Amino acid sequence: MSDTAQRDELKRLAAEQAVDLVRPGMVVGLGVGSTAIHAIRRIGALLASGDLHDIVGVPCALRVEEEARRLGIPLTTLEDPAQIDLTIDGADEVDPQLNLIKGGGAALLREKIVAQSSLREVIIVDEAKLSPQLGTRFFVPVEVVPFGWSAQARWITTLGAEVRLRRQADGAPLITDQGNYLLDCHFGPINDLETLAVQLSVRAGVVEHGLFLGMATDLIVAGADGIRHIQK
Structure with missing residues (x-):
């Protein structure tokens, strides 16, 4: 397996661990990016098989909305639910305090609105996104x-x-x-x-910036040694 394929497989495993936190009856924020898309596809598969039910999603981008509809995930907007129970999203850079830089996928405004409306913000990344100090690896x-x-x-x-x-x-x-x-x-x-x-x-x-400070509650990291789940 190539390094790229191995990293993608680790992302998929991390996304699946994040989806394990989703329970029936939840409103779920659907994030943007190459890792978050694995979570969306997992949710769609679980709904299709009947292993997950009675959830609705709030997409963070128009392209996420299109993919979620294709997968049969019921959607709502922030005009309807009072709050989001759990959001699963990615990040471009993460520091040891779980502060984030986001916006590489051009959806930072919606992502921040959804994050601020969420009881739990679960970030899934591969270990290359970890940084000692924000700004070191990403703009x-x-x-x-x-x-x-x-x-x-x-x-x-x-x-x-x-x-x-x-x-x-x-x-x-x-x-x-x-x-x-x-x-x-x-x-x-x-x-x-x-x-x-x-x-x-x-x-x-x-309008908005890509510094997401103090918003992440959980970090799930896919790395060479497996999957780590860090909670704030």
Whole structure:
């Protein structure tokens, strides 16, 4: 088995362990990414076999919604349930305190709304996503309105980042599900996460940022030595 195939198999096993936490009657947040998709497919398979029933999902992206419908997973929105019982999602980088960087899949706004509405936020990653300090291995995605986006990019540069507008393969700006742009902000290791999060949050034109601080309750890691489940 190739290294890529082995990593994917470990992701699948980690996703299955996360799905084991799902119980009948739950509202389940459905996350985005190459690891989270394994969880969605597992939920669909369990529903089809009758081993899981009476759950509804809240998708974090339009493409996740499409896949969930294809798999026969009943869906709802945040306008209906008061809260989400459990969300299963991935991350781009995770520090020892279970703080996260998310947004590599261009769905950070919906992912954060769902995370903040969840009683339990279960993050599944492969061990390559673990980091001693956020910003070491991944940039911070920042979602901005298209109007004045270059002004936001220049301002974020003054905070110490190298900023790039995320583009599609044809060179056009990538458009999020909410019709916004994404700025990929390379800060390097971030010493003060809370201060940076506040600075980004209060800036007009910034819709949301990819720092998910204090939201994860569980981390399931797929690694060479197997699957680890870490609880906060």
